[in-house]
Amino acid sequence: MSIDQLRKKAKTALLDGKYKQALTFFDELHEAEPGDLRTHVKLAELREKTGDTAAAIKDYIAIANAYAEQGFVVQAIAINKIILRLDENRTEVKERLKKLSSERGDDWAITTVSPANDLKAMDISGKDRAKLSFERMPLLSGLSGDELESFMDSLELREVPAHEYIYRRGEIGDHLYLIGMGSVGLEAAIVSGENRIYSRLGEGDFFGEHAFMSRSEHHDEAIAETETSVLMINRETFDSWVEKHPAIQSTVEEFYRKRVLARILAITPVFEGVPPGARLALSEKFQLKSFTGGETVVKEGEAGDTFYLIRSGHVAVSTCGMGGEGEQIALGKMGEGAFFGEVSLLTDKPRTATVTADGDLELMELTRDDFNDIVAIHPSVLKVVEAYQKQRVQATIKTLMRSKPK
Numbered sequence: 490m491s492i493d494q495l496r497k498k499a500k501t502a503l504l505d506g507k508y509k510q511a512l513t514f515f516d517e518l519h520e521a522e523p524g525d526l527r528t529h530v531k532l533a534e535l536r537e538k539t540g541d542t543a544a545a546i547k548d549y550i551a552i553a554n555a556y557a558e559q560g561f562v563v564q565a566i567a568i569n570k571i572i573l574r575l576d577e578n579r580t581e582v583k584e585r586l587k588k589l590s591s592e593r594g595d596d597w598a599i600t601t602v603s604p605a606n607d608l609k610a611m612d613i614s615g616k617d618r619a620k621l622s623f624e625r626m627p628l629l630s631g632l633s634g635d636e637l638e639s640f641m642d643s644l645e646l647r648e649v650p651a652h653e654y655i656y657r658r659g660e661i662g663d664h665l666y667l668i669g670m671g672s673v674g675l676e677a678a679i680v681s682g683e684n685r686i687y688s689r690l691g692e693g694d695f696f697g698e699h700a701f702m703s704r705s706e707h708h709d710e711a712i713a714e715t716e717t718s719v720l721m722i723n724r725e726t727f728d729s730w731v732e733k734h735p736a737i738q739s740t741v742e743e744f745y746r747k748r749v750l751a752r753i754l755a756i757t758p759v760f761e762g763v764p765p766g767a768r769l770a771l772s773e774k775f776q777l778k779s780f781t782g783g784e785t786v787v788k789e790g791e792a793g794d795t796f797y798l799i800r801s802g803h804v805a806v807s808t809c810g811m812g813g814e815g816e817q818i819a820l821g822k823m824g825e826g827a828f829f830g831e832v833s834l835l836t837d838k839p840r841t842a843t844v845t846a847d848g849d850l851e852l853m854e855l856t857r858d859d860f861n862d863i864v865a866i867h868p869s870v871l872k873v874v875e876a877y878q879k880q881r882v883q884a885t886i887k888t889l890m891r892s893k894p895k
Contacts, residue, residue: 492521503531508538526552530568530670534716537575546575553582562586563693567669567718570646583641643726649713658710662700664721665741668692671717675748676710677756679826684710687755687765688748698745701727708825709752750775753800753853756826758877762869771863775853780846789843793833794857796874799825802850808842808885818892820885822847831874832881834860842885 490498499514512535518528533548553568569582646669649655655666655673666673672691676684687709690696700707701724722730731738747769754760754768763771775798780786787793789808803824807817820842823829832841834857855863864871 492518495521499531503535508535511535512539526555529555542575546572546579549575550579550582554585557582557586561693563667563669563720566641566644567646567667567720569641570644570669570720571648571718574646586641640726640730643723645721645723647719647721649717649719651713651715651717653713655711655713655717655719656697656707658708659706660700662697662703662705662707664697664723665695665701665727666697666711667695667720667722669718669720671719672714673717673719674712674714675752676712677708677752677826679756679758679761685755687752689714695741695744696748698741699749702741702745749800750853753798753826757798757828759798759828759870759873760867761873763867767867772853774859774863775855778852778854780850780852782846782848782850784846784850786844786846786850786852787830787840787842789841790839793830793840796828796830796834796855796857796860797844798828798853798855799823800851800853801825803847804829804850805845805847806842807845808889817843818889820888828874828877831878835875835878 495514495518499511499518502508502511502514512532515528515532515535519525519532522528529548529552533545533552536542536545536548549568549572553565553572556562556565556568565582565586569586572579572582644667645664647655649671656662658678668690670692672689673694673696674686675688675690675696677687679685696711697707699705699709750772751769754763754772755765760768760771777800778797780802786797786804803822804827805822806820806829808820809817829842829844830840833839
């Protein structure tokens with residue numbers, strides 16, 4: 490039987506809940522490819538499921554040591570947490586991690602990416618290290634020895650079944666999450682109200698930083714796309730950690746800024762026709778603008794050659810009516826992911842409405858030239874903006890007609 494056939498049979502047995510049969514197949518796969526850590530992890534899980542705890546612990550220890558030796562720190566910590574769940578006295582992996590971190594220092598945690606198939610046989614500790622262009626795990630750099638041990642002890646392991654939500658929209662963000670094993674999808678609600686995945690994360694990545702850093706509710710949702718082990722960092726641990734290593738907070742904030750852009754570009758209808766992989770590159774053309782409550786963003790009647798996406802906060806939209814004079818007539822409010830300024834951009838005419846910040850506001854500003862550059866590559870963007878512009882003109886006319894004195 491070929492490896493591919495064996496892998497298919499193993500997966501089928503696992504999905505059918507035939508754990509003993511799956512165990513046999515995964516054991517054969519492990520013998521055929523002993524360096525495949527993902528297969529070894531699944532074998533250990535099946536030993537645990539079928540009641541052979543001693544053999545499961547033995548496998549987990551071998552796996553954790555392999556991850557640690559290769560510098561895949563988060564994965565090693567996650568496996569160590571599983572070992573301690575099965576037997577709290579088996580601390581050898583924790584001691585090994587502590588020793589390695591002290592010996593190798595900052596050069597130890599080489600990557601946030603799990604070992605790929607083409608890396609399995611590499612001698613990570615030797616000359617092949619230079620071939621790896623991966624960044625070191627930013628959240629763990631600088632931690633070694635007793636500090637790393639204390640940090641590991643403070644982490645809480647949560648094992649999440651496939652397709653189960655790790656957190657939902659509206660829940661308070663009181664933890665930062667690290668993916669030890671598995672994969673996670675981050676979902677945001679688009680204009681239609683449906684959820685859309687805007688980012689897929691793998692082993693070594695962290696998430697939940699927006700609500701955690703702002704001490705607020707989650708505005709997105711995190712779902713385990715496969716069986717996933719996450720390491721949870723509580724606020725007390727994080728704050729004490731940042732006090733000793735201030736650069737950690739900057740790292741988390743930088744990831745937050747990048748992820749916010751990915752989220753906004755995913756939920757705005759403007760970029761629905763743009764492939765997900767191309768959206769983030771477009772964000773480089775935007776400039777971030779901030780306003781406080783009551784500030785005017787654009788004023789009716791003024792010239793305009795910029796287009797705006799709402800990154801966070803809300804705006805109030807109003808007009809003086811057909812003649813451009815008189816009291817302001819409210820046209821509505823818009824929030825995260827919405828856009829405005831398209832009329833002047835498309836028609837080269839003055840602004841047709843006044844837009845005011847309704848509280849603290851962050852906008853992503855796009856110039857006419859950059860908008861045209863995007864449209865040249867992604868024509869669907871222009872079609873969406875034109876369609877919304879026509880809808881808004883019609884909605885404005887209806888509002889003005891209703892507001893006319895009888």
